[in-house]
Amino acid sequence: MAFQLYNKSETLGLREKFIASSCKLFFPNDPIKIVRAQGQYMFDEKERKYLDCINNVAHVGHCHPDVVKAGITQMAKLNTNTRYLHDNIVHYAKRLSETLPQKLSVFYFVNSGSEANDLALRLAQQYTKHEDIVVLDNAYHGHLNSLIDISPYKFRSLRPQKDWVHVVPVPDTYRGLYREDHPDPALAYANEAKAIIDDVEKKNHKIAAFFAESLPSVAGQIIPPAGYFQKVAGHVRNAGGLFVVDEIQVGFGRVGKHFWAFQLQGDDFLPDIVTMGKPIGNGHPLACVVTTKEIGDAFAATGVEHFNTFGGSPVSCAIGLAVLEVIEKEDLRGNATRVGTYLLNLLNQQKAKHPIIGDVRGIGLFIGVELVKDRLQRTPATEETQYLITRMKKEFILLSNDGPDRNVLKIKPPMCFTTEDAQFLVEKVDKILTEMETRMTDTCKTLLK
Numbered sequence: 001m002a003f004q005l006y007n008k009s010e011t012l013g014l015r016e017k018f019i020a021s022s023c024k025l026f027f028p029n030d031p032i033k034i035v036r037a038q039g040q041y042m043f044d045e046k047e048r049k050y051l052d053c054i055n056n057v058a059h060v061g062h063c064h065p066d067v068v069k070a071g072i073t074q075m076a077k078l079n080t081n082t083r084y085l086h087d088n089i090v091h092y093a094k095r096l097s098e099t100l101p102q103k104l105s106v107f108y109f110v111n112s113g114s115e116a117n118d119l120a121l122r123l124a125q126q127y128t129k130h131e132d133i134v135v136l137d138n139a140y141h142g143h144l145n146s147l148i149d150i151s152p153y154k155f156r157s158l159r160p161q162k163d164w165v166h167v168v169p170v171p172d173t174y175r176g177l178y179r180e181d182h183p184d185p186a187l188a189y190a191n192e193a194k195a196i197i198d199d200v201e202k203k204n205h206k207i208a209a210f211f212a213e214s215l216p217s218v219a220g221q222i223i224p225p226a227g228y229f230q231k232v233a234g235h236v237r238n239a240g241g242l243f244v245v246d247e248i249q250v251g252f253g254r255v256g257k258h259f260w261a262f263q264l265q266g267d268d269f270l271p272d273i274v275t276m277g278k279p280i281g282n283g284h285p286l287a288c289v290v291t292t293k294e295i296g297d298a299f300a301a302t303g304v305e306h307f308n309t310f311g312g313s314p315v316s317c318a319i320g321l322a323v324l325e326v327i328e329k330e331d332l333r334g335n336a337t338r339v340g341t342y343l344l345n346l347l348n349q350q351k352a353k354h355p356i357i358g359d360v361r362g363i364g365l366f367i368g369v370e371l372v373k374d375r376l377q378r379t380p381a382t383e384e385t386q387y388l389i390t391r392m393k394k395e396f397i398l399l400s401n402d403g404p405d406r407n408v409l410k411i412k413p414p415m416c417f418t419t420e421d422a423q424f425l426v427e428k429v430d431k432i433l434t435e436m437e438t439r440m441t442d443t444c445k446t447l448l449k
Contacts, residue, residue: 008033027393037062040414051421054400056412059252059279060326067282070322071315079315088317095324099259101270106296108289109312113248113277114142116287120273121146124242127298130206136170138219138404141246150211153218166200168193170216171224174359175378190231197239207241214261217249220403221368221410223361229265242272252279253327256337256364282323286316332415336364343422354433356381367411380405388432395428
């Protein structure tokens with residue numbers, strides 16, 4: 001079936017007419033019309049090439065031929081639900097299990113990260129017979145009603161905090177409560193969590209789970225201090241709760257040295273439930289929850305069947321398998337380590353040159369650059385960050401921002417990102433920041449005349 005090709009203004013007009021206004025676009029004042037993509041590049045209707053520095057969904061690269069082929073081949077053969085025996089789902093579960101600690105061995109396949117986190121919430125509450133959830137400040141775990149309730153990033157602008165939801169400080173050692181000069185920020189932040197948990201118990205509530213992104217993303221590309229998860233997990237489990245890690249933004253080797261970001265905390269940390277999404281299917285709607293046999297059995301003991309019409313289908317699992325194979329075949333974890341280290345070094349050189357860069361942090365291809373008006377007070381440079389992102393678009397580089405003050409450049413590109421891409425990105429950042437500083441200097445000179 002052939003569709004009419006619209007020019008950019010016609011497409012925008014039709015979108016404004018038929019698509020809900022709450023469905024926002026990047027660069028709303030001058031949106032980009034993307035018509036195709038390949039690897040780490042996206043192309044507009046004029047065939048102009050943009051370097052994609054933010055699309056962690058296209059994990060192994062946009063339209064990777066191996067992933068596309070796996071989906072097409074299986075779709076031409078069979079696609080149905082999981083009530084029939086099929087090899088793909090067991091192959092995929094077995095292959096995924098090989099990347100995880102042995103105890104995490106029971107899988108549920110769903111369609112999205114939101115579905116995965118909603119299911120994790122149900123699993124935790126069913127297993128513990130408790131209701132209360134502890135979450136990090138500024139966390140975002142999905143758009144379902146249940147997840148908005150446990151996502152401070154969302155619920156603070158929508159509705160009152162539920163009495164069964166408890167918020168602890170995000171372990172941000174740059175602008176948070178305990179900073180890099182604290183003798184033990186992991187302990188200090190964990191004690192904040194313990195204080196909240198103790199207060200919950202005094203009110204005769206019971207903790208079902210602590211939810212945390214392994215590396216808080218929307219909160220500002222945060223790298224929790226080593227040992228934080230272990231300490232919090234001790235407090236949570238003493239209160240009868242479970243520890244749920246959300247790997248939806250950062251899993252599948254993005255951190256380079258490990259397949260899962262929670263492994264950065266050390267071998268002595270084992271979550272009870274892990275959720276996965278976004279990169280798992282390289283753009284195909286696939287997500288997953290993995291847990292222990294004990295928790296899975298408790299969920300089954302309710303007698304209520306868990307079923308997902310599309311989750312775990314032969315096509316989804318074929319695509320998921322292809323993603324895992326590409327990560328291994330192309331050594332994308334090694335690439336994340338090499339390119340990420342190179343990029344961090346380049347960005348730290350820019351930090352030495354440009355005072356507006358307050359902090360550079362990250363691991364692998366998960367990187368945050370925090371812009372501040374002054375380094376002493378660490379005042380967020382929100383407007384400057386947005387200006388830089390808008391200007392980078394004119395240089396054909398796609399960036400975005402995160403953090404509660406929207407002053408953190410987030411860099412989470414496809415894993416095929418190269419050192420040449422990193423150099424190109426940083427050269428343009430340097431150029432624009434230099435222009436901004438020159439303009440500010442000229443303005444000051446004019447005012448002093």
